[in-house]
Amino acid sequence: MAMSAKLDLRQSQTLVMTPQLQQAIKLLQLSSFELAAYVEEELEQNPLLERGRTESDDAPGEAAATPAEAADDVYGATVKIDGKGDYHGDDEAAPLFEAPGSWQASTSGGRFDGDDLFGVEQTLATTVSLYDHLANQIDLDLSDPAERIAATYLLDLLDEAGYISGDLDDAVATLGCTRAFLDRVLAKVQRLDPPGVFARDLKECLGLQLADINRLDPAMQTLLDHLDLVARRDMAKLKKLCGCEMDDIADMLIELKALDPKPGHRFDAEPSQTVIADVVVRASQAGGWHVELNSDTLPKVLANERYYTEISGSTRNKADREFLVERWNSANWLVKALDQRARTILRVAREIVRQQDMFLLKGVEHLRPLVLRDIAEALELHESTISRVTSNKYMATPRGIFELKYFFTAAIGSTGDGPAHSAESVRHRIKSLIDAEPPNKVLSDDNLVEFLRADGIDIARRTVAKYRESMRIPSSVQRRRDKKTSSSSAS
Secondary structure (H helix, E strand, O other): OOOOOOOOOOOOOOOOOOHHHHHHHHHHHOOHHHHHHHHHHHHHHOOOEEEOOOOOOOOOOOOOOOHHHHOOEEEEEEEEEOOOOOEEOOOOOEEEEEOOOOOOOOOOOOOOOOOOOOOHHHHOOOOOOHHHHHHHHHHHHOOOHHHHHHHHHHHHOEOOOOEEOOOHHHHHHHHOOOHHHHHHHHHHHOOOOOOOOOEOOHHHHHHHHHHHOOOOOHHHHHHHHOHHHHHHOOHHHHHHHHOOOHHHHHHHHHHHHOOOOOHHHHOOOOOOOOOOOOEEEEEOOOOOEEEEEOHHHOOOEEEOHHHHHHHHOOOOOHHHHHHHHHHHHHHHHHHHHHHHHHHHHHHHHHHHHHHOHHHHHHOHHHOOOEOHHHHHHHHOOOHHHHHHHHOOOEEEEOOEEEEHHHHOEOEEOEOOOOOOEEHHHHHHHHHHHHHOOOOOOOOOHHHHHHHHHHOOEOOOHHHHHHHHHHOOOOOHHHHHHHHHHHHHHHO
16 A cells, blocks of 8 residues: 555644643642742742732832732631531632731731841850860860860761761871870760760760769669660560669669760750641631631732833833733732632631531541542542642641641541541540550550450551551550569659
8 A cells, every 4th residue: 555645633632731830739739938938039030029018008109909919818718517517608718807918017016027027036045056065175175286186076077966977997097196096085075065975876975974973883884785685675684684683773774764865966956947827727606617827828929010010111122021021920820829829728628627527526536537539529629739738738726736638547447337437536546545554454456456346446456556656656565564664663
């Protein structure tokens, strides 16, 4: 058959990920801190974007945002749930009241602009680093210049925990000294504060701290030489090796627990970041729950139409006009994307509250099994959208602050015809049973299975063990040893 070229006209549908769509997806999954950084970067790059203002801050002649663009309101809605578990509420998020933008300074106090004032963490007293703390002591305690040089070299080898991370043989070669000289310098710097620094391993670190309080006797040294037996709680062998009674072994273990295995970590402490809730849930006076977005996590930006009109009329260069139009479109898109992001988060949060109403009323024991697909089907959204919305977002409830991911747990079957149980509620039940176990009757995993099945939870022993280990709860054998040791030391 002869080969010939021809043209065919075919129609097909494809999904095209435009740059703006990709950017909108990225905005959806950003945390509040990441979003604030992203908006700050856009404000620096786009001259047509400006920080939002409240009505009191707007001066005559300045740009003002339209309601659809500004997203200056705190969005919220009330979720009412009747006895059948049905949801009653608005389909769309409705603005409740005008709130001051999270970026503005306020003369009434309580809110401030991050560009003008320092954050709370910046008002903390300046902390001295481990390096500076030890360097000052080296300058004071070591008068010999050669020893000071060697000590400073060892100081450079310390890790964050205060341990020497390098090889001392390499240090000898680099410094051009003898090993005896370096060991003498090492012994001197190991007496510096805090006790335990410049150690080469855990055994040496604990030994230095015990020597500092004059408690490094032969029995304690033997205990340090056999830390593996301490980890295994092999009291019989420790008693034989140390030549001590069981009460003495228990006292020595209490002393070991009081030591600091990482003495360097008390320095260079970074201020902890406070979790800021993206969504706030509170009980409504009319019944149900009131769900609203936290205005402090909503960046306020405006597309300055007045400035755009002013400079576009005087622009003659084609490249400048194209740049101006591109910046104007980008500014409008960002304002609308932020508004859409806020509304999507609120929709998902409202549905989570509806699904987990009993958790809010009665606690974690009543947390329902929930997967992303349940929320996606209820809101007619894609599962990937729900996943992005619930990542790095937090909800403040009357029972505390939780990540939105917390409310999604697998289902554990029921022994009867009752509803399934969430994995998180089962973990909570396991922990409650272990916390309440008497010292003379430690519950094994098989015992836990019996109690859970009596509560209507159909669960296997290996699942109980997996949940127990995920909560870092020791086995029944280990717990029995710990409680026996505690009771012996107490008596």
